[in-house]
Amino acid sequence: MNKLVPRAMYYFHSVDRRNLGISKHFIPSLSKIKYGPVDDSYWLRRLDHKDWLAPNEVLKIFTNIRHPDLLTGAFEKVTTRMDYKPSEALYSLIIDKLAYARRFNEVEDLLKRAKNENCRLSDEFFYRLIKMYGNVANHPEKAIETLRNMPSFHCWPSVKTFNYVLNMLVCTRQYEIVHEIYMSASKLGITVDTCCFNILIKGLCQLNRLDAAFALLHELPKQGLEPNATTYSTLMHSLCKNGRLDEAFEVYKRMENEGIDLDTVTFNVLISGLCRQGRVDEGLNLLKEMKLKGCYPNSGTYEALLCGFLGKKQFVKAKDFMEFMISQGSKPSFSSYKLIIEGLCSEDSLDDAYSVLKQMVEHGFVPRMGTWKKILTCMF
Template identity: 65%
Template sequence: MGRLDHKDWLAPNEVLKIFASIRDAGLITSVFKKACARRDYKPSEALYSLMIDRLAGARRFGDVEELLARARVEKFRFSDEFFYRLIKMYGNVANHPEKAMETLYAMPGYNCWPSTKTFNYVLHMLVCKRQYEVVHEVYASAPRLGVALDTCCFNILVKGLCQFGKFDEAISLLDEMPKQECLPNAKTYSTLMHFLCQKGRVDEAFELFERMRKEEIEADTVVYNILISGLCREGRVSVAFHQFKSMSSEGCHPNSGTYQVLLDGLVASRMFVEAKGLVGMMSAEGLRPSFSSYKLLIDGLCSVNCLDDAHHVLKQMVDHGFVPRMGRDQAEITLTKEMVVEATVTMMGKQHVHT
């Protein structure tokens, strides 16, 4: 820091190195004043960013406010990226969403207009922190802040309204979006479907699915997983299985999550033969069920006296790297052919296979 007292000319990168070397964050503002007193130096955005990062890390938010007040008086012009980082600091480090909102509103005072990215971040932060009462206030500020709304913005609003239980208002945004020159996408619909299915309103989720088709929006794997999961949760596993089969014909391929939720639904509904077939399909795709699914499926096949099928599933289970243990004492078994038979007989005696 002694270099700031020298009369030698200091390059901007040298000043950055000086501030980066300051260990006590409490000294930053006083050192900054000394640097600004030099005739050969004017602060840069890079220096402000460095100082604010250090001060925020030390939780000296009062010093941050002091720096910003000085910058405003001196009419320093920051970039949108600077404010994006500052708003994230208030939201994540300081846990002060109100200050993040204030910073968003204050940006024009620094001759900087927020980008859609920065605006959406504030919305997303408020929804994540469940500050629903002010989400609409921020949304309504878009015109005076010069923000062009996009589909991502509406997806955030949809999520917030659904979390708040305002499903009708969330669905009405589907009609509002075109008025703002935005179009809903698969994410918009999948968010609505997810919360509807969570509340047991699966038929309404399927109404939205049909609306997607009419609007020629392609459903992705996430959409199908949500619908299949919702059906299974209601015990409508046969319908879920049919939906699963229709995926590929719609140009959408199931992933491990699709298989797993459907497998769990089949086992819970005691559709063990269908579940065994699904496990075979998973193996062909290079996927594997969870250990608990294997365990419940083997138990189920044994309970309906399908011993050959149980043998087959147990062998698949071992091929996938699971190491079964049997009996209440958790004693490990050696997986020879004879032991597989023995394991099945043991399970017939109502003992469970688990890890």
């Protein structure tokens, strides 16, 4: 593994699913569960049924139990039946509901039980669990612990699960732990991919260590990997943020020379960089080039150009561009409407301001008191 570790990583120092007989898509998300007219006691009584309970029937019972207080007791009851052995699908369903109720101590107890009973759990199960710890519980330490403990459940993490943890740490700016987790890849049986390097490059860009980020870019071919549009877009975004727009365009030309497919994100990064420097006309030219290359603008593209006009206080041009933006099926943001109206009022362009106000209401936005004050001041 040491041969696979890029030298640039040292910059961080400073800072087999079991066949269950059911579809893997059977378990609904909690937001889509529809309960019937019966109460929990009805479903709990079903667990006392003397006839054989099919796995799908058990899942249906636990899906319809509403109160998390009853889940653990119901699980104990079903484990005493001779005709049923808890499966990954059941563990996944119960853990989802307990996590939704933020009962993570009970989640831990269930995991210990699954381990003691040698229940086969898949990488997808642990991926969902790690996401719960990261997103719902806001507990990245438990997410890391779960990743490291996967082999003890006879399950090796996929690169997707590994990269999720890596990205979570970069997003929370825990850079020293990023390096530690990356170094554990070989122990976890992980072969790093381009996505993994993209995450590391993003972390270095957040640290404004662009030289180290480019050093990591040069390591990719040595590992038998190729950079993609995300790799370059991340670097370009950091260059633009630091005012190094010419270098960002050099990266753009390099992408073209290497035959990498340009995407909307790539162009949005450059257009935003141009507009931040007041070079809106160049941004409009890049918009045309973008379309010629088969990339379709999105709301972010148009919003960046609109903000460029607003930044230069060209409010009439902003109004005209907003109308073009709407004709292309993209809706301006609330703040853009507000700034255009206030800017037009400051120039005593009441008719234009009223036109924008009308469009704002038609698109479902409600003007606030400050906007009305600007209009009334302009009128009187």
